[in-house]
Amino acid sequence: MSQYLARRLAALVIVVGVVSIIAFVVTRLVPGDPAGAMLGLDARQEDIDTLRKQWGFDRPLPEQFVRWIGRALRGDLGESVFIHKPVTRVVNERLEPTLLLMLMAELVALAVGIPSGVISAVRRGSWADQGFMFLTLFAVSVPEFWLALNLILFFAVGLHWLPSNGYLQIAEGGVRTLRYLLMPAVSLGLIHSALIARMTRSAMLEVLGQDYVRTARAKGTTPRSVIYRHALKNAMIPILTVIGLSVAALLGGATVVETVFAIPGVGLLVVNSVSRRDYPVIQGVLLLAATMNVVVNLVLDVMYLMVDPRIKYA
């Protein structure tokens, strides 16, 4: 096991290395540059060139890459050309809202997805099943921003229950911070709840037909215990996989939702950094996202072990 973990961690280093190269190349392949973005509508070429030179973006690409990767290996991702702060600090400052948003969205997705999937499976073919499956189809099809705008119109403009946009740091807002994240979390989480519900339903259906479930029922175990302790636990592997995938998707979705709700998280940072062509920040966020994905997958693999003792990693 420990050998396996060591191998996976070594793989993590390789993946991050490859991603850093891709991140660098992709950001530089996109036309436009930070100087043009900063100087705006009527920028003159000579001023654009001066800024490019000042930032070192006029150097040959391989030279820029070697310089960047050399510093990155020492944990220095460079400085944002727009925010004038080290990238690591900029990203750190933006992590709180994004992590909270992802966590809340995942909770919404689980709270809605698993029960509705279980109920649909247990009452297969019933009105409840068809109703849930219709709703999940609807939720998967709805774009996040459309849902977000409608939530704002209903809860902020109509009922005045929640703030229409913005964010308060936890240190300043405490519990009030959650009010700012509720609508974003719902608009982001509902879509993923639909995927989880569908996966839960099909996994449960498969398990509910197994011999051991029939045996459990024959023993006189309560239906509740059959469903949650015997069936759901065994249906968890594919559900866990979907949850793991959804973490990656949530990070992508956060860029849209943070932009709509003006939440200053990593998502909004990367969207704005792309339009500012803030190369160091884009590269930093891509690295972070890739690392998060790899780590989440590793955690999932370890969780498989806990859920199903038959799984062994050699």
Added chain:
Amino acid sequence: MRRYTRVVFALLLGFLVAAGVNAPTPAASAPMSDKVLRVAIPGSPPSLDWQANSSFLTIVPAAHIWEQLLTFNDKAEIKPVLVDTYDVSADGLTYNFNLRKGVKFHNGREMTADDVIASIARWRKVAPPARAQWQVVTAVEKTGTHSFRLKLSKPFGALLATLATHSYGMVVLPAEQSEVGANQLKDYIGTGPYKFVDWRTDQYIQVERFEGYTSPTGTPSGLAGRRDAIVKQIQFRIIPEAAVRSAALSAGDVDVSLNLVNDDYARLLRGSNLTLWVVKPDQWIVLAINHTRAPMSNLKVRQALQASLDMNQIMFASAGSQAFYRLDPSMMYKETVWHSMAGKDLYNQRNTARAKQLLAEAGYRGEPIVLMASPSFQQFYNAGVPVKADMEEAGFNVDLQTPDWPTLIQRRARQDQWHLLITSWGIIPDPSVFAQNYHSQSGAWGWVNSPEMDRYLDAMNTSAVFKERYAAFQNVQRVFNEQVIGIKLGDYFSLRGWRSNVKGVQKYFVPIYWGVSIE
């Protein structure tokens, strides 16, 4: 010799300074409040360095922090801000300026002629129009603690206008900052009614009333006149989604919102607690032409393009509703004294047959024409499709490209990358700025090369007499149309709104919030 003197104010100020009394904010009539005014803006400014920027997003917060020597009132007349009096010699070669005394920077130090001279030196380095237009200024000399002089090699009629204009504003910074490069300012110290407090990237920019402020006098009009900082703080909140800005305004999460969605106009009008204002005009949209690249280098082809366009259709698509555009051939808005109908017959011809004939005469063989319309600005992008349709009907082969704005800027700099692009001219208080793009010496993208245009631009910028300048401007506009230097599509308006309890908002295209109170 022309002389503008504000004797009463100077005497009063002199008396107060002599008596050792801090000059009070002149507006005793405006009670100050502890309130925070929340203003929704559509994005982060590229930087707060007003000297080096023409972005609207820079000007909005910066106009509260820094001040210019001169500015425009809402009739586009030049009025003093940091200057007290000024005069121009009869030959137009010497300008003398006396500064207001007792004006303090936000760091508490008094502003002197040294700060102004250092600021002018920096501005001439970091502001592209200043670099080009101020070549005629041979000396900037200190004549006293609070006075200085400009010497010119030849008369430059638009000199005062260049000091008063809002884009790349000639604002006064402390002399210590004169070496700071363009967009590299980190300490935001001005003399304005509000001082900088905080900028959280992608969240907000916050300014707070400057208690040591001394205001210019006169009835507020445009950026001129008295500046009463009534609300204690102004928070410029960055809300990128236009629909969310509308919602935030309706919900009362912000007090004022800039750049609302035009499509929301009808819905917002139904809300009784809002005041809406159509910013009229906001910009004029222009189809810019690359004069170096065939076939657009051929006048007949450009004329064919000009003949083919249906401006009403294009502007309707651009603005989304008739309330937000108007057709007008003038390069200077109807609201200004410069408005002109020169060349009007060439505007909005909708003459496909003529376009076809001109194309045939030009020997056009269907070479693809690259038209760039960036979705970063909805009004440009939306105009792109009908422009393409009109052109294709006339026989052009159009390749419509829709890069984001930074990409467009990069391609725009290269002569071989494009033929046409859609952009706009904002508010132009003085037509001297057209030389920046349309004078052959400017070297600006588009690479216009018309000796006739150069001659009239030079004539317009040299003279100081309005009648002569206006005559020259009319010729500039005539040549602009006849030689198809560019093609004006129409005037575009935007939408601004505020809660009804916000009082005293000036209907001026630069959003300024001194003099504004919340009930």
